[in-house]
Structures are given as C-alpha cells and as structure tokens.
Amino acid sequence: MKKILFVASEAVPFIKTGGLADVVGSLPKSIDSEYFDVRVILPKYACIKQEWKERMQYITHFHIDYNWNSTYVGVFELIEDGVHYYFIDNEYYFHQDQPYTDDIRWDIERFAYFSKAALSVLPDIDFCPDLVHCHDWQTGLVPAFLKEQFVANPFYSHMKTVFTIHNLKFQGRWGTWDVKNMTGLPDRVFDEEYGANLLRAGLLYGDAITTVSDTYAEEIKTQYYGEGMDGILRMRSGDLRGIVNGIDYTDFNPESDPLIVKNYDQSTFRKDKSKNKRALQRELGLPVDEKKMMIGIVSRLTDQKGMDLIACVLDELCADEIQLVVLGTGEERYENMFRHFAWKYGDKVAANICYSEALSHKVYASCDAFLMPSLFEPCGLSQLMSLRYGTLPIVRETGGLKDTVEPYNEYESKGTGFSFTNYNAHEMLGVIRYAQHVFYDKKREWNKMVDRAMKADFSWKNSAKKYQEMYDWLIG
Ligand code: ADP
Ligand code: GLC
Numbered sequence: 001m002k003k004i005l006f007v008a009s010e011a012v013p014f015i016k017t018g019g020l021a022d023v024v025g026s027l028p029k030s031i032d033s034e035y036f037d038v039r040v041i042l043p044k045y046a047c048i049k050q051e052w053k054e055r056m057q058y059i060t061h062f063h064i065d066y067n068w069n070s071t072y073v074g075v076f077e078l079i080e081d082g083v084h085y086y087f088i089d090n091e092y093y094f095h096q097d098q099p100y101t102d103d104i105r106w107d108i109e110r111f112a113y114f115s116k117a118a119l120s121v122l123p124d125i126d127f128c129p130d131l132v133h134c135h136d137w138q139t140g141l142v143p144a145f146l147k148e149q150f151v152a153n154p155f156y157s158h159m160k161t162v163f164t165i166h167n168l169k170f171q172g173r174w175g176t177w178d179v180k181n182m183t184g185l186p187d188r189v190f191d192e193e194y195g196a197n198l199l200r201a202g203l204l205y206g207d208a209i210t211t212v213s214d215t216y217a218e219e220i221k222t223q224y225y226g227e228g229m230d231g232i233l234r235m236r237s238g239d240l241r242g243i244v245n246g247i248d249y250t251d252f253n254p255e256s257d258p259l260i261v262k263n264y265d266q267s268t269f270r271k272d273k274s275k276n277k278r279a280l281q282r283e284l285g286l287p288v289d290e291k292k293m294m295i296g297i298v299s300r301l302t303d304q305k306g307m308d309l310i311a312c313v314l315d316e317l318c319a320d321e322i323q324l325v326v327l328g329t330g331e332e333r334y335e336n337m338f339r340h341f342a343w344k345y346g347d348k349v350a351a352n353i354c355y356s357e358a359l360s361h362k363v364y365a366s367c368d369a370f371l372m373p374s375l376f377e378p379c380g381l382s383q384l385m386s387l388r389y390g391t392l393p394i395v396r397e398t399g400g401l402k403d404t405v406e407p408y409n410e411y412e413s414k415g416t417g418f419s420f421t422n423y424n425a426h427e428m429l430g431v432i433r434y435a436q437h438v439f440y441d442k443k444r445e446w447n448k449m450v451d452r453a454m455k456a457d458f459s460w461k462n463s464a465k466k467y468q469e470m471y472d473w474l475i476g
Contacts, residue, residue, distance in 0.1 A: 172199055383400075
C-alpha cells in the first residue's frame with residue numbers, strides 16, 4: 001500500500017475559506033483506497049467548530065526547534081468519512097478567529113511552523129508517507145524543510161513531494177533575513193531578488209508541480225498570468241502538469257441535496273427546478289415569477305473574480321428583464337456596490353453579503369444562469385457546482401473556466417454555457433444578453449443545454465486517476 005500525506009491549510013468539513021478546502025476535503029476520498037493510504041494533516045485552528053474539536057482525539061505532544069525556541073507541537077486525530085485526519089495543535093499560532101490574518105509576516109511564521117511541525121510528527125504517529133502532497137504557499141516550505149533539514153534521517157530520505165498551485169497570486173513573501181531566522185533554512189531556499197517567497201520554495205523543491213486545470217498550467221508560464229513565477233515555471237515545465245478539479249458529487253447533488261427546497265434530476269428539472277427559484281425569490285423578497293431569468297453569483301468579491309467588469313455595466317444590466325442574486329464577501333467596495341444596487345433596484349437585485357453554505361446551494365439550484373467573469377481562474381468550482389444543478393455558467397474563457405464550460409453553439413446545438421474572451425465589460429454584457437435571448441426566445445434550446453450541463457461529469461473520477469498515475473510514477 002502506498003502512503004500519501006496531504007498537507008494543507010484548509011479542508012471541508014473542518015475549515016473553509018475557498019475552493020482549496022473543497023479540493024482537500026474531497027480528493028482524498030476519491031483516491032483508490034485499495035492501493036493508497038491517503039491521510040491529511042491540518043492546523044488545529046481554534047475557529048474550527050466545537051462539534052469537530054470535541055471528536056478529535058489527543059495523540060501526543062513534543063517540542064521542535066523553531067524561531068529560536070523550543071516550540072510546542074500537539075497532535076490530534078479524527079477519522080471522518082473514511083479519511084484519517086491529523087491536526088497540529090499550538091494555541092499561540094492557531095488561536096485566531098480566522099485561519100488567515102491580515103498580517104502576512106505573522107501568517108508566514110504560523111504556516112512555516114505548521115510545515116515543519118507536519119513533517120516532525122510523522123515518526124510519532126507512525127505514518128511514513130512515500131509522498132507528501134502540499135497545497136499552496138502555506139505549505140510551500142514542506143519540500144524545502146524535507147530536503148534541507150530532514151533528508152539525512154533515514155525515516156524521511158525516500159519521501160517524494162508534489163506541490164499543487166491553487167492560486168499563484170498568493171505567495172507568502174517577506175524579508176529573507178527574518179524568514180531564514182525563524183525557519184533555520186539556508187540562503188539557497190530564498191533569493192535576493194524575490195526575498196523569502198514560500199510558494200517559490202515549493203516550486204523549486206517539489207519533485208513535481210501541478211495546478212488545477214490544463215489551461216492555467218499553460219497560462220502561468222506567461223508573464224501576464226505568471227505573477228513573477230513564470231520564469232521558474234518555464235524552467236520546470238517538464239515537471240508541471242494541469243489536473244482539473246472535480247467536486248464532491250454526493251454533497252452537490254440536486255437529486256438528494258437536503259439544503260434545497262425541491263430536489264430534481266435530469267428528467268424532472270423542467271418542472272421542478274423552478275420551484276427552487278420561486279422559494280428563493282420569496283425568501284429574498286424578489287418578485288415571485290418563475291419566468292424571469294435569474295442570474296446567480298456565489299463568489300469571493302475580489303478583482304480575481306471579475307468584479308470590476310460587473311461594476312462597469314451593472315446599471316445597464318439592471319435595465320434588462322433579469323434578477324440578480326449575489327452571495328459573497330470580500331473587498332468592501334464590491335460589498336457596498338452590491339448593497340447599493342440592491343437598494344437602487346430592489347425588485348431585481350438581492351445582495352447577500354455573507355458566507356452561507358446553505359444559501360449557496362439554493363443559489364446553485366434556483367438560478368437559470370451563473371455569472372463568473374474571472375480575470376484569472378486556476379480552476380473554479382462554482383461553475384462546476386452550477387453545471388451539476390443545471391444552472392448555465394456565463395464565464396470568461398480563462399483557466400479552468402475555459403476547460404470546463406463548453407460555449408453554446410447554436411448551429412450544432414452544442415455547449416453547456418456561455419463564454420467570452422477578452423476582459424471587457426461590454427463583451428461580457430453582450431454575452432449575458434445573448435444568454436437572455438436564448439432563455440426567453442429559444443426555451444427548448446436552453447433546456448437542451450441544461451440537460452447537457454447536468455450530464456457533464458465533473459466528479460473526481462477521472463482526475464483522481466490522474467493524481468494516482470502521478471503518485472505511482474513518482475514513487476516508482
Ligand atoms: P475560490 O477558491 O477562488 O474562491 P472556487 O470557485 O474554486 O473559487 O471555490 C469557491 C468555493 O467557495 C465554492 O465552494 C463556493 O460555493 C464557495 N463560496 C464562495 N463564496 C461563498 C459564500 N459567500 N457563501 C458560501 N459559499 C461560498
Ligand atoms: C483557488 C482558485 C480556484 C480553484 C481553487 C481550488 O482558490 O482560485 O480557481 O478552483 O483554488 O483548486
């Protein structure tokens with residue numbers, strides 16, 4: 001049995017700020033457990049819900065050398081849905097009410113600690129992985145610690161590493177002197193030009209690099225999308241591949257989802273999907289009218305997600321025969337923008353500036369279309385959730401959006417959504433209006449598209465196989 005350890009800063013159901021948590025929470029369950037023993041290690045944040053913390057079992061504790069101190073490491077474990085999870089306990093580093101803080105230097109100290117602790121616990125929990133799979137900048141130092149500080153110990157010497165980029169924009173950068181001091185890592189891990197950059201360390205030291213779609217794997221080798229890392233990614237392009245994300249087809253299933261008002265499937269969506277729409281209209285105080293096209297947004301409200309395009313044409317869009325339901329949090333200017341438009345166009349816009357799992361499922365199930373005009377998008381899971389619920393995505397052709405949404409072709413009656421190429425607000429508006437035309441004037445075509453969208457398979461089945469092949473190849 002090959003042993004794989006996932007090291008990550010978030011995972012469903014324990015802690016989530018974005019798609020990373022969905023991936024780390026669902027991919028291990030999809031890896032073939034006859035051949036791979038996949039375990040996951042996470043920080044034991046104080047903000048994890050009490051019900052989970054109560055179920056964690058204390059295993060052991062010890063101290064490691066970190067930041068010129070002998071630093072406490074506690075280890076807890078919990079088995080949930082067949083997956084073995086470990087949690088690193090340290091109140092000083094993880095007592096906050098959010099997994100991440102506004103202070104990047106402090107977050108670097110916290111996650112560099114976590115990365116070193118995650119490797120240090122392995123002999124104590126008697127788990128000796130063949131491969132350590134790290135995710136995003138928070139765990140970028142794991143491959144570096146392994147090769148610089150642990151490799152001399154025979155327990156660690158055979159371990160391979162994979163570093164997965166979920167988002168290249170966040171890198172964990174700080175002054176080299178400071179980070180060298182806290183970690184004890186040598187100069188060569190860092191670089192004069194880049195300073196200490198934890199993501200870059202993962203890119204340099206990982207045996208293989210993956211990202212979450214084929215298109216993003218290509219894009220990040222260019223200067224436009226490379227966030228300063230394109231040179232290294234070109235250098236390592238032989239070790240870099242894209243594997244598109246899946247979603248959990250049990251949690252996201254319109255046929256059985258307990259969070260939605262009326263369950264439906266491919267054969268019943270024509271009559272039952274709109275019952276969800278009516279219920280949501282009632283709940284959010286919008287005019288109840290199942291014939292009105294409802295467009296949903298569930299998103300972090302940031303520049304990455306194309307919010308400035310929406311800002312640019314929202315007044316024009318609100319002149320159309322549509323309803324817009326927004327669920328999101330993020331930059332204050334975008335939160336206020338949606339609040340303002342909900343006030344200005346009370347019968348058209350519903351702004352839910354909050355985080356709500358339950359409401360997100362209702363939006364995926366109730367809307368006709370889902371808007372996601374990202375500036376860049378490593379993969380994107382929201383559009384996959386929308387497809388699963390027969391809610392047609394309107395996306396910009398970038399990263400995973402390009403790889404997962406097939407644009408409508410009216411001549412061949414193909415496609416699962418609508419897309420546009422350039423980062424241009426009126427190009428987006430044009431496509432939204434084209435979608436309105438199909439919705440209002442070609443309902444049969446629209447419904448056939450819903451059918452195709454619900455048939456598309458973005459479960460983990462295919463992608464989990466690709467991860468397994470890569471693990472096999474690396475472990476040998
Ligand atoms: P990213 O990770 O870049 O934020 P993804 O599309 O990969 O984007 O994943 C976003 C995840 O977070 C999805 O599961 C989406 O449903 C969820 N999400 C985003 N905002 C909210 C919110 N306000 N309430 C509930 N779920 C949200
Ligand atoms: C990041 C990306 C998103 C991706 C998610 C999971 O948050 O922004 O596109 O789907 O990670 O890989």
